[in-house]
Amino acid sequence: MKIFSFRKLNNSVMTLSMVMATILVLVPLGLIFFHIMKMGLSSINLDFFVQIPKPTGETGGGMANGMAGTFVLIALASLIGLPVGILGAVYLVEYGGTRISAVIRFAADVLSGIPSIITGMVAYAMLVEPMKGFSALAGSLALSLIMVPIVLRTTEEQLKMVPDTLREASLALGVPLWRTSLKVTLRSAMKGVVTGILLAIARISGETAPLLFTALGNQFWSNKLTEPIAAMPLQIFTFAISPYEDWHRLAWAGALVLVTLMFGLSLSARYLGRTKQQS
Amino acid sequence: MKTKVKLEDLNVHFDKNHAVKGTTIDFGENSVTAIIGPSGCGKSTVLRSINRMHDLVPTAKVTGRILLDGINIYERTIDSVSIRRLVGMVFQKPNPFPAMSVYDNVIAGYKLNGRINKDEADELVESSLKRVALWDEVKDRLKANSMELSGGQQQRLCIARTIAVKPEVILMDEPASALDPLSTLKIEELIEGLKEKYTIVIVTHNMQQAARISDYTAFFYLGELIEFGETKKIFTTPDKKQTEDYITGRFG
Ligand SMILES: Nc1ncnc2c1ncn2[C@@H]1O[C@H](COP(=O)(O)OP(=O)(O)OP(=O)(O)O)[C@@H](O)[C@H]1O
C-alpha cells in the first residue's frame, strides 16, 4: 500500500515537472514573438519594404537593401553549401565505409560546433584579405560554412533511411552506382533533404556574427558581389545600438520580419517532415 | 545442354563467415534451375554473386570464377554494370520504384540510364507487360503510381522491368514467397514461358514449386552444394541422404 502511493506521488511529480518544462520553453518563445510584434508592427509599412535607410536625422526609410542583401547572401551561400553538403552526404552513405568517411563525419561535427564568429574569421582570412575588401562573396562563404554540416548531417540521416531494396532494384537493372545514388536514392529521400535545407536556411538567415567582418553591411544598394552588402541582421544590429528613436523603430520592424521569415521556414520544414511520415 | 553460367570453385566470405564453400555448378542455357536448402545455407549469396551484387558489401569477398558464356565476370577488366545488364534480378519483396508510374517502372532501366524515345518506350512497355501477363490488367492505368498495384501485380511489374532491359540470365530470389497462392501460380506459369528466351536461376523455399517449375535443382546445406541434378531425379531418387531428408521435410 505504501509503495503504491509513493509511486503515485512520484508519477504526479514527474507529470508536473514536464508541464513546467513545457511552459518554460513556450513562454519565452511567446514573449519574444509578442514583444517584437508590439514594438515592430506599427513600423511595418510599404516604405519599410521598398526604401533604403534614410540618413541620420531624417525620418522614414526602410530596409529594402537589407532584405535584398539577406536574400542574395542566402542564395549564394546555398549555391556553395548545398552541393557540398548534399553530395558529401551521398558520398558518406553510398560510397562510405572507408577511413575518409569517418574523417568527413568528424569534420562536419567539429564544423557545426564552431562558434559562428569563427567561421566569419575564416572567410575573412580566405576572401576578405586576399581580395582586399569586404564583400557579399565573403559573407556567403561564411554562411555556407555554417550550412554545410547541417545539410550534410540531415541528408545523411535521410539517405540512411532509404531501404536497400530500392538501391538494389536500380543497380540490378545495370544502372551505375552514381546514377542510382542521385536518381533513385537521393530522389526518394528528397522531402527529408528539403526539410534539412529549409532548417539550414532558417538558421543562417539570422546569423549576424559571421557577417560582421565579411559582408560588413551597406547603407545603400550594392551592385557587385565583390562589394560590401547589407543584410537584415546587420542592419538590425546597427540600428538597435544607434541613439536614434527612428532607427530603433526600424530595428524592431526588421526583427519582426526576420523572425516571421524564420518562423515560416521552420513551419514549412515541419510540414514537409510531417507529410513524409504519412506517405 | 549448353552451359550459360558456370560457377567454378566459388567461395564467398563475409568477414570470417564462410557463407559459400567451394561451389561448382553449370547452369544450362534456356533452363530453369532451382536452388533449395534451409534458411541461411547461402542460396541468396550464391545468386547474388552471379550479378556481382556483393560488390557493394564491403565485408564480402568473392573468390573462384563465374563464367558467363565462358567469360569470367570477376575478371578485373570487367565492369559490374555491364554484367548486371546481362544478368537481371527479381527480389523477394516486390520493389517497384515507388515514385514512378507503372509505365515508367517498365522502362526504368532506360530512364535511369539516360533517355529513350517515345515510340520505342511505348512498344517496350507493351511487349514487356504482355510477356508477364500484366498488360490486360494495367493497360488502362499505365500512368497510375506503381504502388497502387497489388503485390502480385507489382512483382510481375518487376519481372517486366527486368526483361525490358533484355538480359540473358534472370536471377529470382524467392520471387513468390510474399504473394498469395493465385499470384504465385501466375508467377510460376510466367517462369515456364520465360525460359524459351532466358536462363533462369530461382531460389525457393517451396519444394512443390521447385518440383513444378525447374529442370534442374541444386540443394545447398551450410554453404555447401550437397547435390545437383535433374529436378526429377533429385525429387525421386536423390543420391544423398541429406537431400532426401530435406525434401521429405525431415529437417530444414
Ligand atoms: N550482407 C551480408 N553481410 C554479412 N553476412 C551476410 C550477408 N548476406 C548474407 N550473409 C550471411 O551469409 C550466410 C548465408 O546467407 P544467405 O542470405 O545467402 O542465406 P539464404 O540461404 O538465402 O537464407 P534464406 O533462406 O533465409 O534467405 C548467412 O550466414 C548470412 O548471415
Ligand SMILES: [Mg+2]
Ligand atoms: Mg535468401
